[in-house]
Amino acid sequence: MYNVNMVSYEYDFIFNKKVFYFYLNRERSESMPKETFFNLPEDKRERVIDAAMGEFATRSYHQARVTAITDKAGIAQGSFYQYFDDKKDLFKHIMDLTVEKKLQYLNHEMLLNKEKYGFFQLLREIYSSGFRFARENPQLVAIGNKLLNDKDLQREIWGGYEDESSKFFQQILEVGLDKGELNSEIDISLISRILTAINYSLIDIIYKNGKIDLENEEGIMATIDKMIFFIENGIKRRD
Secondary structure, eight states, X not given: OOOTTOOOOTHHXXXXXXXXXXXXXXXXXXXXXXXXXXXXXXXXXXXXXXXXXXXXXXXXXXXXXXXXXXXXXXXXXXXXXXXXXXXXXXXXXXXXXXXXXXXXXXXXXXXXXXXXSOHHHHHHHHHHHHHHHHHHOHHHHHHHHHHHTOHHHHHHHHTTHHHHHHHHHHHHHHHHHHTTOSOTTXXXXXXXXXXXXXXXXXXXXXXXXXXXXXXXXXXXXXXXXXXXXXXXXXXXXXX
């Protein structure tokens, strides 16, 4: 069962309101559940979310049926529209919950003792935590796979997510600059957008045929390490 109240807000102060402050305090998607949904008993909210996750994991977004969700959740179809504007509203809410849950897979020890680690170690942890999340949340991965395979749906659902991702990398870069690990002459705005583009390219490489090989952790981490090596060293020959 997916606990809709499972998000930990300790990250808000772990990074001194830098890196994860952006994600935990970002503005939510424009579409959000109505207040009536949040006023429901917790077990009823969880039934709705669990039913929706099951439907979106087995069917594409466009084929997913509100009637199937309401039947499995044990609510009237009319009640659904008292909680959400439409199916897209519910789907966006699940994407928000997914982002929040992924944050829980970040290494707490590394965050609490960030002064022990370098910028690139932290960057690697961000990517490896994503793999840990994928391995333990196959249903959410299935939903994500369908989203990744539908570029038009990505733009429709995420909207300005690419800009948000760029801001997230910008926060990480600022941490690296503060610690003196990065070249002070870099253009943070430009580099953050480049890192965002690299991130999307990495997703395309890891998600082969629309799926991620959850048994190939060694191979996936090797790919991530190659990407981080490139970010850290570039392609210029060094004698």
